[in-house]
Amino acid sequence: MTHILQRHCHAKLPFVTSGEGVYLIDSEGKRYLDGCGGAAVSCLGHKHRDVLDAIQTQLHAIPYAHTGFFTSPVAEELADRLADKAPGPLNHVYLVSGGSEAVESALKMARQYFIETGELTRTRYIARRQSYHGNTLGALGVGGNMWRKEPFAPLLVNSDLIAPCYAYRDKKDDETHFEYGQRVANELEERLLAVGPETVIAFVAEPVVGATAGALVAEQGYFKRVREICDKYGVLLILDEVMCGSGRTGTYFAYEQEGIVPDLVTMAKGLAAGYQPIGAVMLHDKIYDAISRGSGYFQHGHTFMAHPLACAAACATLDALDAGVLSQVTERGNYLVKQLSTTFGDHPFVGDIRGRGLFLGIELVEDKNTKQPFSPTRPLHAEVKKTAMQEGLMCYPMGGTIDGKQGHHILLAPPFIISEQEIDQLVSKLSRTLDNVFS
Numbered sequence: 001m002t003h004i005l006q007r008h009c010h011a012k013l014p015f016v017t018s019g020e021g022v023y024l025i026d027s028e029g030k031r032y033l034d035g036c037g038g039a040a041v042s043c044l045g046h047k048h049r050d051v052l053d054a055i056q057t058q059l060h061a062i063p064y065a066h067t068g069f070f071t072s073p074v075a076e077e078l079a080d081r082l083a084d085k086a087p088g089p090l091n092h093v094y095l096v097s098g099g100s101e102a103v104e105s106a107l108k109m110a111r112q113y114f115i116e117t118g119e120l121t122r123t124r125y126i127a128r129r130q131s132y133h134g135n136t137l138g139a140l141g142v143g144g145n146m147w148r149k150e151p152f153a154p155l156l157v158n159s160d161l162i163a164p165c166y167a168y169r170d171k172k173d174d175e176t177h178f179e180y181g182q183r184v185a186n187e188l189e190e191r192l193l194a195v196g197p198e199t200v201i202a203f204v205a206e207p208v209v210g211a212t213a214g215a216l217v218a219e220q221g222y223f224k225r226v227r228e229i230c231d232k233y234g235v236l237l238i239l240d241e242v243m244c245g246s247g248r249t250g251t252y253f254a255y256e257q258e259g260i261v262p263d264l265v266t267m268a269k270g271l272a273a274g275y276q277p278i279g280a281v282m283l284h285d286k287i288y289d290a291i292s293r294g295s296g297y298f299q300h301g302h303t304f305m306a307h308p309l310a311c312a313a314a315c316a317t318l319d320a321l322d323a324g325v326l327s328q329v330t331e332r333g334n335y336l337v338k339q340l341s342t343t344f345g346d347h348p349f350v351g352d353i354r355g356r357g358l359f360l361g362i363e364l365v366e367d368k369n370t371k372q373p374f375s376p377t378r379p380l381h382a383e384v385k386k387t388a389m390q391e392g393l394m395c396y397p398m399g400g401t402i403d404g405k406q407g408h409h410i411l412l413a414p415p416f417i418i419s420e421q422e423i424d425q426l427v428s429k430l431s432r433t434l435d436n437v438f439s
Helices: 049-061 073-085 099-116 137-142 146-155 177-195 222-233 254-258 285-293 308-344 380-390 420-438
Strands: 016-020 023-026 031-034 092-096 124-128 159-162 200-205 236-240 264-267 279-283 350-356 359-364 396-399 408-412
Touching: 031 420, 049 308, 073 092, 073 279, 073 308, 092 099, 092 285, 099 137, 099 200, 099 236, 099 264, 099 279, 099 285, 124 137, 124 177, 137 146, 159 177, 177 200, 177 222, 200 222, 222 236, 222 254, 308 350, 308 359, 308 420, 380 396, 380 408, 380 420, 408 420
Parallel strands: 124 159, 124 200, 200 236, 236 264
Antiparallel strands: 016 023, 023 031, 092 279, 264 279, 350 359, 359 408, 396 408
């Protein structure tokens, strides 16, 4: 018996007792290859000596001080380094404890920006179907994960949803990939005109969609068109990089590869590689300046924001990435795609392999030719997860890939330190997993 309210009351979970590199080890001594970084978190793997030392050093200096009374050298250092890394005028950082907090903060920050500038009619958000932005009420409200939203729908913030950029399912045969991307981007303008652009605060999107749709990468030019539309109507662009950022797609910020600059960026997960809980919002100079020249006070706050231990872990994570770990993400990602394509390219139940860097999705289908998904009554994602754990592999399967009910996918997001030999092991374990599931 456990006194913890687990994610599922009837789950029988192994006890994790240690970790090393890309492996987690349970109380029975069984080793699990961490093929998903937990939830795209453990980018440096487990037991990284330099990160542990940085936390220990900070612990002996000062473990906690409330930000209403003090700032700290390590928080200032982290903010400086993130601002230096961010392309464009994203020169200000708001440090929190996780991804949902970061998104919630960004939503309130965006609303306050328009209060400061006198545009009080802006009260709603537009986001995308099959997106996920966190589990707090505001973040859940702008998300497109309908299964998570449904029980709490009466409590959620006002948001409208448009189509994701999902070429595997939605591109027409007579469209080029660019034309398809422009068509779905233009849905933003159509929705703005339908609801009144003067009522909209922001468009919220993941540069690469994570757990809900399985590493969906937008078509080239999609986000440039989105940026143009936001600028035309004075709408802010919030990019959620909680899962796809912090180097996961091969550049520190995922938006770097889209050739745009957002107004707000949310971060978490890999920011401190899982060694401490931390999140952040990066904000454009114009938003900071509006608040600074107006009320001067962001009407928000969390007890553990800018936590010194978490900031120390994040700075040490940046040290490791800057020392060469980040530079190998694209190379290792390409190798993983190659091995997945070789192993599963002709698999009768693998419809699509997609993603960027070490952030990859495998969409499972019942019929490869028609792209017919498996019945939603079959808990295929649960079968895959359970069987993979038996094989000593952690992966991140999900159901409802297409519309919240139909479709299944597997998300892979291993630590950046994974070797080619360990990638081969990952693919081999996943191959045995699918063989057993579909036998």
